[in-house]
Amino acid sequence: xxxxxxxxxxxxxxxxxxxxxxxxxxxxxxxxxxxxxxxxxxxxxxxxxxxxxxxxxxxxxxxxxxxxxxxxxxxxxxxxxxxxxxxxxxxxxxxx
Numbered sequence: 671x672x673x674x675x676x677x678x679x680x681x682x683x684x685x686x687x688x689x690x691x692x693x694x695x696x697x698x699x700x701x702x703x704x705x706x707x708x709x710x711x712x713x714x715x716x717x718x719x720x721x722x723x724x725x726x727x728x729x730x731x732x733x734x735x736x737x738x739x740x741x742x743x744x745x746x747x748x749x750x751x752x753x754x755x756x757x758x759x760x761x762x763x764x765x766x
Contacts, residue, residue: 672740684744692748696741703732 673681674695684692707727714720727735 684740689748692741692745696745699732699736699738703729707732
């Protein structure tokens with residue numbers, strides 16, 4: 671199961687995110703795709719092996735990097751579940 675990592679490092683399954691939180695994550699990814707996302711990499715275990723790299727992702731690369739399709743899939747799943755529940759309630763009320 672796919673999980674979302676919060677700013678403080680907590681992992682939350684996508685199915686446990688609130689609808690508003692999920693929508694905000696999707697909106698944020700779309701904004702990053704439009705304006706660019708700076709990715710910074712650094713590491714090393716001593717001053718001699720230290721490295722740093724920085725690059726900017728845009729468009730489809732941001733969507734791939736941030737797992738956009740997983741968030742949208744979860745959002746679509748919820749929308750379809752709501753529609754199905756509404757359809758079943760209508761059927762129940764109509765006596766069919």
